[in-house]
Amino acid sequence: QKEVEQDPGPLSVPEGAIVSLNCTYSNSAFQYFMWYRQYSRKGPELLMYTYSSGNKEDGRFTAQVDKSSKYISLFIRDSQPSDSATYLCAMPSTDSWGKLQFGAGTQVVVTP
């Protein structure tokens, strides 16, 4: 069983809708939680990161962490066609922060 699970989608939404993405994880020692965005045929880029539990907001993006449920979420408000990408959750391994454990990624398609 993978340490980080993520539904691969695809998730198709109309422009302007709220996109809801989530990951579950099994290692309760994880403290940092990241979301990377990957456009087609490009490398991933860091979108947001949060520490421990709680919410973090950055423009149209909100990241939530529920450590009691081992569940993290990313919400995209007022979605745009330019948000069409694959979103990957990631957590640093407990033995080395440089070694990230990635989810499989969820493909999001925002239709005009």
Place this chain on the structure above:
Amino acid sequence: NAGVTQTPKFQVLKTGQSMTLQCAQDMNHNSMYWYRQDPGMGLRLIYYSASEGTTDKGEVPNGYNVSRLNKREFSLRLESAAPSQTSVYFCASSVRQHNTGELFFGEGSRLTVL
């Protein structure tokens, strides 16, 4: 501002052939990584180099070797390619090994092994 540069971008190999994927970063980062990405599997760490002169195995190191040539360059070698190594390979770098997880990725090298 190039960031992380990978070469080649595409490669087709026959089973048993060898090749080296090259990676260079111009951000003066200490740590560098090689990941592979397969459908449904996400990104999996092959090898990493916490600093110049050191390399360590990641989650899926079998069939690969690496060389940290200098602070800028980190190469990945397939000595005898197998169809199971068909994948997209990403090189990444970070300021240092212990950070908040921000890796800077290259655009990927797409490898097909026939």
